[in-house]
Amino acid sequence: MSLVDRLLPALLWLLGVLTVAGITHLVAIFALPKILMKDPYAQIAMTAKPAEFTLLPLSGSGSPAIPFADPALVQAVCPYDLTQGALRLHADTGGDRLLTLSFRTMEGEVFYSMTDLAAQQGKMDIVVLTAAQLDAAEANDDEDNPSPELRLIAPQKKGMVIAGALALFPGERGEAEERIKSVSCMAEPIPQE
Numbered sequence: 001m002s003l004v005d006r007l008l009p010a011l012l013w014l015l016g017v018l019t020v021a022g023i024t025h026l027v028a029i030f031a032l033p034k035i036l037m038k039d040p041y042a043q044i045a046m047t048a049k050p051a052e053f054t055l056l057p058l059s060g061s062g063s064p065a066i067p068f069a070d071p072a073l074v075q076a077v078c079p080y081d082l083t084q085g086a087l088r089l090h091a092d093t094g095g096d097r098l099l100t101l102s103f104r105t106m107e108g109e110v111f112y113s114m115t116d117l118a119a120q121q122g123k124m125d126i127v128v129l130t131a132a133q134l135d136a137a138e139a140n141d142d143e144d145n146p147s148p149e150l151r152l153i154a155p156q157k158k159g160m161v162i163a164g165a166l167a168l169f170p171g172e173r174g175e176a177e178e179r180i181k182s183v184s185c186m187a188e189p190i191p192q193e
Contacts, residue, residue, distance in 0.1 A: 040108035044079050044160055051087060051187040053078045053163060055177060073100075073164040074176040078185035082157045085189040086129040086137070088149075089161060092182060093119040098166035099179055103128060106158050118150075125149040127188070130157060161185060 048054035053076040056069070069075060080087040093099055093116040101124070103112040118124065127149050129137065134153055141147055163183050167176035 039106070040104075041079060041106035041158055041160060044077050048077050048079050050079050050081060051185055053180065053183060053185050055180065070164075072167055074167055074173060074180055075162055075164045076180045076183075078161045078163070080128065080159060080161065080185075080187070082128070082130050082133065082154060085187050086127050086133050087161070088184075088186055088188040089124070089126040089128070090184045091116070091119070091124040091163075093122050093124060097172075097176070097179065098164075099183075100164040101126070101183075102162040102164070103152060103154070104160050104162065105154075105156050106160075108160075111155055111159075112152050114150075120148065126152060128152045128154050128159075128161070130154060 056075045056077060058071065078087075078089075089101065091099065091101075099116040101114050102110055104110055114124070114126075116124065125148060127137070129151065131153050134151055137147075137151065163180050165176035165179040167173045
């Protein structure tokens with residue numbers, strides 16, 4: 001029996017082990033975010049007030065709210081429940097620092113996102129509502145003077161908005177927090193027809 005004949009079973013066994021390990025590794029990497037974030041809305045609702053932005057702690061400070069968060073971003077979360085009315089967000093933008101808004105479902109899946117580059121005349125006005133609330137709002141619109149706000153239909157009645165402001169250096173964190181605090185998030189009743 002030659003050396004190749006003796007090593008072939010060992011090489012095939014090693015190849016099988018590496019294949020199984022590689023597949024297991026890939027499955028673990030793709031499943032990890034879903035395992036860690038079983039119910040993001042419930043975790044957020046424990047610490048944040050509804051329809052109000054709450055600053056999130058620094059990444060790595062033991063907070064389970066936003067795992068794998070970028071340490072260069074100051075983030076705040078605004079949970080919402082559209083059963084009583086719409087959610088209105090307003091931000092005055094300016095300067096050259098990034099401001100982001102990410103609209104998410106209860107499970108944390110993004111259904112819309114935007115940056116301050118979408119601002120019109122330095123302002124971002126967004127209303128998050130259900131399809132029925134949108135119909136009611138459109139029925140009350142003035143045809144000659146259309147509303148300049150961006151209206152988003154949420155896929156679920158409960159969700160969250162995550163705002164982020166870029167802080168390139170640790171010394172800029174305070175200014176980034178002020179930019180986040182200037183973004184308003186509030187519940188707004190929809191007028192009935």
